[in-house]
Amino acid sequence: MSGGNDERENTLNQLLTEMDGFGTNSNVIVLAATNRADVLDKALMRAGRFDRQIFVDLPDIRERAEIFKVHLTPLKKVEGLDTEFLAKQTPGFSGADIANVCNEAALIAARYNKAAVDKQDFLDAVDRIVGGLEKKNKIVTPEEKKAIAIHEAGHATVSWMLEHAAPLIKVTIVPRGQSLGAAWYLPEERLIVRTDQMLDEMCATMGGRAAEKVTFNRISTGALSDLEKVTKQARAMVTVYGLNDKIGNVTYYDSTGQSEYNFSKPYSDETAKVIDKEISLLIESQYQRAIAILEEHKDKLNQLADILIEKEVIFKDDLETIFGEKNF
Numbered sequence: 001m002s003g004g005n006d007e008r009e010n011t012l013n014q015l016l017t018e019m020d021g022f023g024t025n026s027n028v029i030v031l032a033a034t035n036r037a038d039v040l041d042k043a044l045m046r047a048g049r050f051d052r053q054i055f056v057d058l059p060d061i062r063e064r065a066e067i068f069k070v071h072l073t074p075l076k077k078v079e080g081l082d083t084e085f086l087a088k089q090t091p092g093f094s095g096a097d098i099a100n101v102c103n104e105a106a107l108i109a110a111r112y113n114k115a116a117v118d119k120q121d122f123l124d125a126v127d128r129i130v131g132g133l134e135k136k137n138k139i140v141t142p143e144e145k146k147a148i149a150i151h152e153a154g155h156a157t158v159s160w161m162l163e164h165a166a167p168l169i170k171v172t173i174v175p176r177g178q179s180l181g182a183a184w185y186l187p188e189e190r191l192i193v194r195t196d197q198m199l200d201e202m203c204a205t206m207g208g209r210a211a212e213k214v215t216f217n218r219i220s221t222g223a224l225s226d227l228e229k230v231t232k233q234a235r236a237m238v239t240v241y242g243l244n245d246k247i248g249n250v251t252y253y254d255s256t257g258q259s260e261y262n263f264s265k266p267y268s269d270e271t272a273k274v275i276d277k278e279i280s281l282l283i284e285s286q287y288q289r290a291i292a293i294l295e296e297h298k299d300k301l302n303q304l305a306d307i308l309i310e311k312e313v314i315f316k317d318d319l320e321t322i323f324g325e326k327n328f
Contacts, residue, residue, distance in 0.1 A: 012041050019049055038256055058094055060189060061087050067095050071102040078118045085119070089126055091189055101125045127184070132177020140175070145309060147212065148173045148181045151222055153304040154211020155183040155204060157297055158290050160319055163328040164200035171304075172313045180222060195243050202230045203286040203293075210290035211301060234282040238275055246278050247271070297323075 022028050032050065034040065044050060059067060064087035072083065090098060104125035109117040128134075140148070152171045159165035166185035173181040190197070209223040237243040240253040252266045265272065294301055300322050307314055307322075320326075 008041075012044065016043060016049075058092060061091075064090055064093065064098060067098045068102070071099045075102060075106055076116045078116045081117075081119065086122055089123065089186070091187055097129065100129060104128055127176070130184075131179065131182050135175040138175040140180070144180075145173065146305070147216070147220060148222065149305040149308040150211050150215045150301070151208040151220075152181040152183055153301050153308055154207040154209075154214075154290070154294060156207075156304060156319060157301050157323075158207030158210070158293050159183070159185070159204035160323050160326060161293050161297065162200040162204055164194075164197040165204040166201065167326075168316060168319060170313060170315045171308060171319075173308050174312050179225065195237070198233060198237060198243070199282075199286060202233055202283070203289050205230050205233075206283070206287045206290045207294070210287060210294050214291055214294045214298060215301070215305075230283050230286070231279065234279045235275075237282065238278050244278050244282075246274055 019030060022030075030050070037053070045053075061084075065083045068083045068086050072081070086101075090101065093101070101122065102125075105117050105121040108124050108128075109121045114121070152173055156168055156171045159168055166187040169184045169186050171181075171183045176182060205226045208226050209219055212219050212222070238247055240251055242249045242251050254266075267275070303322055304314070304319070307318060311318075
């Protein structure tokens with residue numbers, strides 16, 4: 001930490017000076033908003049300054065439908081556009097994200113010289129915001145295309161066979177943003193997550209690399225984002241949520257955010273070794289589970305990959321044709 005001449009110190013002092021200028025009878029209410037409440041100084045948060053704190057969470061499905069109505073007002077849209085459907089397609093989106101979706105949908109519609117913005121434009125806009133810009137002109141060799149198709153088909157196959165994995169909407173091997181292919185899911189909005197749900201999601205995420213192993217018996221660098229995701233999830237299970245038997249009901253999470261400024265870890269070196277080992281075991285067990293599922297359904301995996309190479313994008317209906325109805 002730097003000395004008292006820090007930028008934040010000056011801002012804090014100025015704020016306190018200005019607020020202390022108000023008498024108790026000034027009839028002035030001070031409102032402030034931040035997305036980093038954890039780094040605010042205690043001097044600001046004491047009673048008499050900001051007495052009341054209101055936590056604003058991300059909007060749920062009903063609130064998103066209402067926010068869509070606000071941002072759809074200035075747009076020329078097709079008759080009977082279903083805001084409930086749009087709200088379902090955007091879990092975890094904030095109000096600003098929804099405004100961005102509406103704006104992007106209008107741009108897409110204008111690009112195709114449409115008279116009004118329709119449902120497909122909104123779906124394309126969500127894909128654009130979540131996954132990045134489509135890059136159809138990227139040079140991909142046939143061998144790479146086959147590997148990408150197998151990888152994405154692996155995600156789709158494993159998630160279809162698991163009870164708690166998020167429902168799949170579509171799978172694509174068209175490069176988008178930094179990714180070479182993607183499987184799109186529509187996650188449930190849960191308030192609490194159970195261990196088996198987290199494990200199923202991790203297993204589905206490892207499905208891509210597992211499919212490469214099962215099909216080619218060699219793996220590639222294409223699973224980087226998957227590995228990053230499962231490592232974060234496994235670390236959270238072990239160190240944050242206390243869902244690991246070896247570590248037990250302990251959390252090393254600090255909701256105040258003060259631990260960011262400490263140089264010491266909240267656990268010993270011995271515990272650090274156990275944590276690393278448990279994270280690795282968690283990920284490897286789900287990887288082996290994904291391999292076992294794919295070994296069992298290898299013919300369907302290859303069938304799905306062949307359709308992907310041919311069509312480049314497949315939807316839930318195509319998966320139902322190959323795998324039949326989902327059991328859960």
